[in-house]
Amino acid sequence: MRIIVLGSGAGGGFPQWNCNCENCRLAWANDPRVRARTQSSVAISADGARWMLLNASPDLRQQIVATPALHPRGSQRHSPISGVFLTNGDVDHLTGLLTMREQQAFTIYGSRATLAQTSHGAFGVLNPNLVDRVEVELGARVNPGLGFTIETFAVPGKPPLYLEGAEIEQQIGAETDSTIGLEISCEGRRVHYIPGCAKVTAALAARVSGADALLFDGTTYTDDEMVRAGLSNKTAWRMGHVPMSGEGGSIAAFAKIPVGRKVFIHINNTNPVLREDSAERAEVARAGWDVGHDGMEIVL
Numbered sequence: 236m237r238i239i240v241l242g243s244g245a246g247g248g249f250p251q252w253n254c255n256c257e258n259c260r261l262a263w264a265n266d267p268r269v270r271a272r273t274q275s276s277v278a279i280s281a282d283g284a285r286w287m288l289l290n291a292s293p294d295l296r297q298q299i300v301a302t303p304a305l306h307p308r309g310s311q312r313h314s315p316i317s318g319v320f321l322t323n324g325d326v327d328h329l330t331g332l333l334t335m336r337e338q339q340a341f342t343i344y345g346s347r348a349t350l351a352q353t354s355h356g357a358f359g360v361l362n363p364n365l366v367d368r369v370e371v372e373l374g375a376r377v378n379p380g381l382g383f384t385i386e387t388f389a390v391p392g393k394p395p396l397y398l399e400g401a402e403i404e405q406q407i408g409a410e411t412d413s414t415i416g417l418e419i420s421c422e423g424r425r426v427h428y429i430p431g432c433a434k435v436t437a438a439l440a441a442r443v444s445g446a447d448a449l450l451f452d453g454t455t456y457t458d459d460e461m462v463r464a465g466l467s468n469k470t471a472w473r474m475g476h477v478p479m480s481g482e483g484g485s486i487a488a489f490a491k492i493p494v495g496r497k498v499f500i501h502i503n504n505t506n507p508v509l510r511e512d513s514a515e516r517a518e519v520a521r522a523g524w525d526v527g528h529d530g531m532e533i534v535l
């Protein structure tokens with residue numbers, strides 16, 4: 236199985252169009268201590284010929300251009316991309332679908348809650364005669380006919396920002412079909428893809444135990460990172476993300492869980508691990524985690 240990290244950034248990417256935070260300032264200046272990152276998406280393939288996207292980011296066109304495996308081949312109209320599996324309805328995971336118009340057949344997989352967001356407005360541009368939508372129940376295992384299977388599971392999450400209502404504080408951390416993780420199985424190999432997760436529960440850690448790779452939510456390093464930087468009044472928890480550090484953080488939660496390779500993805504532009512010479516980057520490496528970057532390829 237081949238896994239290509241198309242975009243390792245969180246919503247907004249790095250640098251973000253309107254941001255001059257400490258990290259973004261370095262990125263705008265092309266400082267060698269940081270690498271630019273596009274928004275959250277991964278591509279997987281069993282045969283190197285047919286690919287499934289895990290989320291479709293607003294940077295999808297740029298990601299396809301940068302990734303030869305995803306270029307059209309042969310006939311006049313072709314794409315190696317057979318489908319897109321969505322893990323939630325966030326803008327950074329959905330809007331790449333709009334890049335995939337132009338009368339191309341493919342399949343969109345997702346939960347009922349997430350697929351509902353792809354069925355109106357501008358998404359109508361995806362011709363229903365060509366683009367199948369497959370609703371996947373929680374806990375179901377899908378065989379897309381590409382040489383691997385994908386099982387869905389709920390993770391503690393949050394409804395998309397644009398659907399937040401008066402009850403949002405009570406909804407954060409709930410395990411519903413609005414935020415899911417994916418377990419990909421291919422020829423005895425097992426990979427977990429979890430780009431958004433508000434909390435690592437014991438059940439989640441147990442599920443991931445023994446996997447060959449874990450691609451996990453690396454949005455922030457500390458819970459109050461954006462608040463302290465004066466950029467937002469939201470903690471990581473309020474955004475539906477678990478921080479890397481601290482008592483309930485992902486590093487501690489997965490510390491004793493055996494996994495072949497632990498990779499942070501969906502990294503927000505404020506996260507200090509993006510500065511390759513930072514103490515936080517060294518700490519993450521010491522804990523056995525890779526910091527994902529665009530173009531990173533994992534072969535299992």
Ligand code: MLT
Nearest residue numbers: 245246325326327396474
């Ligand atoms: C998130 O992961 O928190 C979202 O990408 C936020 C957003 O939709 O901008």
Ligand code: MN
Nearest residue numbers: 245246325327
């Ligand atoms: Mn996001």
Ligand code: ZN
Nearest residue numbers: 254256259504
């Ligand atoms: Zn920034």
